[in-house]
Amino acid sequence: MQVVNWLPRTELPFAAPSRPELLQALEPFEPFDASGEEAAAPVAVVKPTTEAPVRPSERVKIEVPRPSAAPKVAAVADDAPAPVAKAAVVPPPRFALQLLRAGCCLLLVELPTGERFQARDPAYLLLKDMLRAAGLPDSPQIVGEPVRWPLLVRGNMDQGPDAARDFVQGFVSARLEDEPCVCLWLIGLPAVRFAGEANAEAWYRELQIDGLGSVWALPGLELLMEEPQRKADVWQAMRRLMARWKTTDE
Template identity: 30%
Template sequence: MANELQRQAYLSALGIENYMPRMILPFAPPSVVCELPISVAAQEPSLLQDKFAPTSLSPITLTPLAAPVGNSVASEILADVAPVKKLTVPINAASILDQFETKKAPVIEPFALSLWRPAPGFLIVDSRNSSLALPTELLLNNLLRTFLPTIKPDLREEVMRWPMIENRFVSRTADDARNELQTWLAVENELRPINRLWLMGDNAARYLLDAEIKPADVYWQEHVLNSTGTGVNSLRAIILPSLVELLQQPRLKAHFWASVK
C-alpha cells in the first residue's frame, strides 16, 4: 500500500500496533518512512477515517450460505420456547405505597368488666359502665337472693380492665381483646373450676364468645365455651343483658328469670 497514512489508519482501526511485511512483492515501489504529524494522534477516530478514507472501494458481494436442513423446524421450536414479553405495568409512587401498606384492624377503646363470685363455682361477668350512676349492685343482690335463697351470696366486686397491661406499642384490636380475655377465662377455670357462668352485656359476651357470634342475637341462650382450646374442659354460659340494661328496661326481667331458672 503506497499511502502510508492510509495504511496506518487501517492498522489502527484493526487494533494492530506493529506490522512488518514478510516479503516484498515484485515491481513494488520501495517503502518510504512516513513521519506522522503529532496532531493526528489526538484527533478522533471518526475524523481520521473521514480524512484518510479511500477514494474508491469496490463493493464486496456476500453470497448467502445454503440454509441447513431442518432450519425451518428449528425456527418453529425456538419460536415456541421463546420467552413471552411481560406486559409493562406503569409504576408510580402510589402503587408502591399500596403494596407496602397493610390494612390494619380497627383499634377498640379500653373497657372494664365487673366480676362477682357469689358462690363456689359461680362466676358473673358484667359489662361495666361507670359513667352511669345506677344501683347495679343492689339489683344484683336482689336477683341473687331470689336465685340462691339458701345461700348468702358474696357480692365483693372485682374490676378487670382491658387492656390488662398498659403498653402503647401493643395492638388493641378486637382479636387481641378476645384472645386475652379467653386466655384469662381458661386460666380462671383451671384455678377455680366454674360450673355456672353468666355473661352479661355486650363486652362480656363479645370477647368471651367466638368472633362470628353477635351478642344481641344470642341473648337468653346458653352456649358451650371451650375455655382451654383443647376440648378437655368446656364451660356453659348463659348470655344475658347487662345490669344497666335490666335497670333501664325492667320488662327484660321476665326473660331473665325464664333463662336462669
C-alpha cells in the same frame, strides 16, 4: 498548434474545392459520465432572501390553550400494579369487667361506671335481686382485680379485639382452674363478646365455649334498668337453667 479545421476567408488559387459538410455548424457538446449515462441536469441554486425585520406592532400573536375546567384522567397502563389499600386501623375496645363468685357459679359482669361495685349502686342492687331469684347467695365474692381494657395507654402492644378476647378468656380460664364452677354468667355485651365470642343475638341463651365450659349470656345491668321489659326474658331463661346449679347445691 492543434488546428483541426481551417477555412480561408477568400478562395485560394489552385486550392481544392471545400467540402460542404465541414461548413455546417457543430452541435453543442453534452458531457457523459463514466458509466455511460447522461449527466444530471444542473440544479438551480436559490439564494435565500433576507426577510425584513418584523416591527413590534406586526408581531404574530401565539395563543396558548387554556386548561379546561374538567379534570383530565391520567391514563393507566394495563400492566401497571394496582394500588395497595392500607388496612384500616381498628381502635382498641374499651370496657371494664369484674369477676364474682356466687355459690357454684361465676359471674363476669360489665362495670357500668368502670369502677368497682359499691353497696348502694343501683346496678349492684339489681345483681343481688337476680342472684336471690336464682337461688344463689346474694353477696357474691370478688375474684381478682377488675379487667380494664385497653391495658396500656401508650406503647406498641396489640390491644385490638382479638388480643382483648385472648386476655379475657385466659383470665377467666385461670380462675376456673383454681376453682371450677357449674355455670359462668356473662353479663353485659363486652363479657359476651370477649369471653363468649358472641354478640347481642346470643342473650338469654346457654353457650358452650372451649376452655370455659357452659356459659349464660345476659344483657348488661344498666340496659336491664333502662329497659325493664327485658327482665321477663331473663327470668324465663333462668327457670330453664336453674336446675343446673340448684342440684349441685343440694
